[in-house]
Amino acid sequence: MSEPVTLGALTIAEALAPAPAGYVLVAFADGALGLGAKTSAALGEAAGVIPRAAEISAFKGKIGSALDLLAPAGLDARRLLVLGTAPEKEGGKTDYLRLGGLVAAKLGKSKNARILFDFAAQPEDFATAAGDFALGLRLRSYKFDQFKTRKTGKDEPENGGPVDFRIAGAEAAPIADAIAKVSGLADGVDLARTLVNLPPNLLYPESFADKAKELEKLGVDVEILDVPALESLGMRALLGVGQGSKRPSRVVIMRWNGGAKDAQPVAFVGKGVCFDSGGVSLKPGAGMEDMKGDMGGAACVTGLLHALASRKAAVNAIGAIGLVENMPDGAAQRPGDIVAAMSGTTIEIINTDAEGRLVLADVLWHVQSAFKPAFIVDLATLTGAILVALGQEYAGLFSNNDQLAQRLTEAGTQTGEKVWRMPMGPAYEKMIESKFADIKNTGGRHAGSISAAQFLQRFVNDTPWAHLDIAGTAMSSPTGDLNQSWGSGWGVRLLDRLVKDYYEG
Numbered sequence: 001m002s003e004p005v006t007l008g009a010l011t012i013a014e015a016l017a018p019a020p021a022g023y024v025l026v027a028f029a030d031g032a033l034g035l036g037a038k039t040s041a042a043l044g045e046a047a048g049v050i051p052r053a054a055e056i057s058a059f060k061g062k063i064g065s066a067l068d069l070l071a072p073a074g075l076d077a078r079r080l081l082v083l084g085t086a087p088e089k090e091g092g093k094t095d096y097l098r099l100g101g102l103v104a105a106k107l108g109k110s111k112n113a114r115i116l117f118d119f120a121a122q123p124e125d126f127a128t129a130a131g132d133f134a135l136g137l138r139l140r141s142y143k144f145d146q147f148k149t150r151k152t153g154k155d156e157p158e159n160g161g162p163v164d165f166r167i168a169g170a171e172a173a174p175i176a177d178a179i180a181k182v183s184g185l186a187d188g189v190d191l192a193r194t195l196v197n198l199p200p201n202l203l204y205p206e207s208f209a210d211k212a213k214e215l216e217k218l219g220v221d222v223e224i225l226d227v228p229a230l231e232s233l234g235m236r237a238l239l240g241v242g243q244g245s246k247r248p249s250r251v252v253i254m255r256w257n258g259g260a261k262d263a264q265p266v267a268f269v270g271k272g273v274c275f276d277s278g279g280v281s282l283k284p285g286a287g288m289e290d291m292k293g294d295m296g297g298a299a300c301v302t303g304l305l306h307a308l309a310s311r312k313a314a315v316n317a318i319g320a321i322g323l324v325e326n327m328p329d330g331a332a333q334r335p336g337d338i339v340a341a342m343s344g345t346t347i348e349i350i351n352t353d354a355e356g357r358l359v360l361a362d363v364l365w366h367v368q369s370a371f372k373p374a375f376i377v378d379l380a381t382l383t384g385a386i387l388v389a390l391g392q393e394y395a396g397l398f399s400n401n402d403q404l405a406q407r408l409t410e411a412g413t414q415t416g417e418k419v420w421r422m423p424m425g426p427a428y429e430k431m432i433e434s435k436f437a438d439i440k441n442t443g444g445r446h447a448g449s450i451s452a453a454q455f456l457q458r459f460v461n462d463t464p465w466a467h468l469d470i471a472g473t474a475m476s477s478p479t480g481d482l483n484q485s486w487g488s489g490w491g492v493r494l495l496d497r498l499v500k501d502y503y504e505g
């Protein structure tokens with residue numbers, strides 16, 4: 001990963017001062033090509049080129065469009081970049097998060113930029129707008145290039161030096177404050193992305209656990225359970241998945257205690273299959289490399305705990321991740337095996353490639369019995385079938401609790417990390433009845449995501465619970481204004497928002 005971009009705050013007056021390396025000056029124009037008053041004053045005569053250039057390039061101030069100008073005489077900047085802010089729908093609101101992403105995109109390789117955060121119509125809530133904007137800049141600027149040894153010219157900042165974006169306002173302090181408030185969240189998303197992007201020879205259960213341990217620096221309690229500890233808890237379902245791998249399994253429990261001393265915690269559980277070959281039920285070779293991302297749920301939970309701790313969220317939160325590698329070898333689990341989960345439920349293994357539910361079964365059970373949380377949300381790249389049902393736009397939501405499902409749906413709308421609720425019920429539970437054990441780990445050809453969710457539900461009793469199937473959203477998702485990386489970091493913003501809006505204070 002390249003160094004994260006440095007964001008800083010300036011006053012608009014400071015933004016116009018000369019800089020030895022030169023810089024790109026960014027300004028905003030609305031649908032009538034109106035500039036902010038401070039921007040007009042700062043640009044002076046130079047502002048005069050904007051309407052003429054706009055006419056030539058048919059620039060109408062729509063969000064997503066830009067005027068890229070050689071900086072007019074009188075400015076120290078090298079380029080003057082004018083971005084449109086007019087919402088796509090008339091009467092709509094400017095999306096400052098997206099605008100941040102668009103600015104980062106339009107800046108391209110010119111990484112020394114000063115942005116006049118000033119508009120013809122000031123945002124209703126300046127602090128939120130500035131925070132969203134800063135977050136968008138950060139999210140779009142993420143790059144995973146640590147294994148590229150030959151940097152092409154394309155990757156080098158045009159004007160040298162460290163990547164540096166300065167956001168300028170009438171006063172610097174409120175902007176500095178807004179940047180500080182979102183930087184932990186941006187770091188959490190970046191962390192989740194990097195964990196998903198890292199190759200499986202480097203990111204395996206032990207090394208993932210070591211990375212989670214680093215959250216201690218932020219005040220998170222991190223407990224790593226090794227194989228003997230998992231044996232004594234009776235996590236045979238989880239251990240069965242890892243037994244064909246040279247890499248020993250781990251469960252990591254992260255605890256952020258930002259709430260009242262005795263307040264009931266909220267809990268997040270993540271599937272952390274660091275590589276899913278399918279095991280003895282081996283997957284086909286084509287595309288198997290993508291299964292390094294089968295720990296996307298665990299990555300999200302780790303990124304979320306990072307974000308909550310960074311912003312000192314007023315909540316007690318638990319993040320629990322089951323880390324295994326699913327490999328075929330002489331010691332591997334077989335189809336036909338029967339294992340007893342920590343809960344006592346016996347499971348017949350039909351397909352060793354349906355391993356995520358086995359890992360989650362034990363972690364869910366442990367979390368609900370050890371911590372009695374107010375709710376559990378689990379995240380898992382659980383089924384290919386969720387891609388068939390929902391594609392890559394929505395994650396599948398399965399829940400035993402309408403209020404929790406509703407809150408997740410609302411947080412999804414607010415953040416753009418959207419979830420779509422899927423049905424559950426006794427008729428689907430029939431699909432996982434086993435001839436020889438209590439349940440089996442696959443449910444047949446139809447409704448594969450639902451039978452997987454029914455399986456998980458067996459391990460949560462009455463705890464309000466929601467399962468997010470993120471096989472379509474955590475990795476290889478379409479790139480967009482906020483993300484260009486294979487690992488998307490999906491879910492960190494969603495769950496940070498869920499906590500912030502409903503469970504803090």
Ligand code: BES
Binds near residue numbers: 294356381385442471
């Ligand atoms: N990790 C996969 C699901 C997956 C597929 C994630 C594509 C991301 C992209 C999971 O462990 C799996 O193999 N599921 C099987 C279940 C089946 C054997 C019942 C599947 O979806 O085919």
Ligand code: MN
Binds near residue numbers: 276278355
């Ligand atoms: Mn699998």
Ligand code: ZN
Binds near residue numbers: 273276355356382
């Ligand atoms: Zn898997």
